[in-house]
Amino acid sequence: MSNExxxxxxxxxxxxxxxxxxxxxxLTKKDLRRVARxxxxxxxxxxxxxxxxxxxxxxxxxxxQKIYRGDEEGLKNSLxxxxxxxxxxxxxxxxxxxxxxxxxxxxxxxxxxxEQDLKVGLMGSLSGVADTxxxxxxxxxxxxxxxYMAQNGNIFGMIAFALYGIVFLAWRIYSFWGYGYDLxxxxxxxxxxxxxVFTESVSVLGLMVVGALIPSVVKITCGLNFQMGDVSMxxxxxxxxxxxxxxxxxxxxxxxxxxxxxRVSMNLIIIGIIVVSLLGAVTGVLVVPA
Numbered sequence: 001m002s003n004e005x006x007x008x009x010x011x012x013x014x015x016x017x018x019x020x021x022x023x024x025x026x027l028t029k030k031d032l033r034r035v036a037r038x039x040x041x042x043x044x045x046x047x048x049x050x051x052x053x054x055x056x057x058x059x060x061x062x063x064x065q066k067i068y069r070g071d072e073e074g075l076k077n078s079l080x081x082x083x084x085x086x087x088x089x090x091x092x093x094x095x096x097x098x099x100x101x102x103x104x105x106x107x108x109x110x111x112x113x114x115e116q117d118l119k120v121g122l123m124g125s126l127s128g129v130a131d132t133x134x135x136x137x138x139x140x141x142x143x144x145x146x147x148y149m150a151q152n153g154n155i156f157g158m159i160a161f162a163l164y165g166i167v168f169l170a171w172r173i174y175s176f177w178g179y180g181y182d183l184x185x186x187x188x189x190x191x192x193x194x195x196x197v198f199t200e201s202v203s204v205l206g207l208m209v210v211g212a213l214i215p216s217v218v219k220i221t222c223g224l225n226f227q228m229g230d231v232s233m234x235x236x237x238x239x240x241x242x243x244x245x246x247x248x249x250x251x252x253x254x255x256x257x258x259x260x261x262x263r264v265s266m267n268l269i270i271i272g273i274i275v276v277s278l279l280g281a282v283t284g285v286l287v288v289p290a
Contacts, residue, residue, distance in 0.1 A: 014070030015108075025105045025185075026066055032177035035059050035101070036094060040172055043090045049266045051087035056097065063101050067108065074109050081112045088123035089130035091172050096123060098180020106185070124213065138164070214253050215246035222248065223287035 016024040039059035047054050060082055068075035088096060096119050103111040103118070142164055149157030224235040233239075240247045259269055280286025 015067065021110070022106045023108055025102075026069075027063055027101060027105050027181070029177050031063050031066060032098060032101070032181055033173060035063050035097065036173040036176040038062070039093060039097065039176075040090075040169075043093075050083060050085050052090070052093070053083045053086045056086050057082045060097060060101060064104070067101075067105055071108070077109050078104060078112065081116055084116060086119060086123065087127070088119075089127040089134065091134050091168070092126050092130040092175070094172065094175030095126065095180045095183065098176040098182075099184030100180075102181045102184025120210070124210075134168075214249050218246075218249035218253055219289045220248040220252055221287050221289045223284045 015026050018024060036059075038061075039055060042058045043052065043055050046052065057079060061079075064075060064078050064082070068078060099118060100115040103115045107114075142161060146157040146161040149160070222236040222240060226233045226235065226238070244250070256269055256273075260266070277286065
């Protein structure tokens with residue numbers, strides 16, 4: 001991190017370290033409201049590689065500055081973790097980001113692994129629920145009622161939908177400290193002597209979530225067929241699925257993950273996927289899943 005990046009960080013006032021190894025919390029509701037405002041204003045900042053991580057860094061930067069006063073190295077480590085992959089339905093992000101800030105507020109760098117595992121383990125399930133309720137269920141029902149009332153000249157139809165927008169915005173801000181930060185605080189206070197167990201448990205949950213996403217998101221189907229006389233057998237159904245369902249998606253994901261671990265550029269990996277897909281489609285080796 002350059003000196004320009006940290007020039008506004010107060011390196012003289014150091015948060016008090018308690019006898020149990022944790023730190024005296026320094027964040028206030030005002031700090032968390034600021035994080036919430038920055039998140040909701042800048043959520044449009046998006047990276048294909050890291051998804052919403054850019055917005056996470058921008059939103060949490062003032063809070064991290066306050067947490068790591070006097071610890072420039074700790075601030076650098078925290079920012080490196082903040083810029084890791086993050087993708088959740090924006091309106092519920094406050095639950096995870098608020099909880100993460102609470103963990104860091106009390107444990108600093110010692111809580112980074114637990115914070116990251118918490119995000120990875122819950123952002124998929126939270127997004128699934130939020131997408132259904134926030135983006136589909138409520139707008140569809142309330143929008144239909146409001147539209148019907150408006151067609152009949154009832155102004156309350158418009159007012160009802162506008163109120164939903166206002167309440168929704170208030171939730172997006174309040175969730176950072178009213179639920180998210182409190183959740184993180186409770187995790188630390190109740191699991192203070194079992195934080196390593198908690199970290200491992202959430203890490204396993206995160207791996208399970210990511211593993212479950214592979215067959216549902218990555219779609220690869222082999223189009224080859226074995227032909228012997230009048231007998232024809234699909235390589236995909238007769239061989240690959242018999243060995244392990246979704247074998248090709250797992251292999252493709254493992255290859256991409258290995259390349260990323262070897263620091264191969266994400267752009268090169270994407271280009272490689274496009275080239276392999278085109279060649280597979282042309283030769284008939286790969287087909288669009290039915």
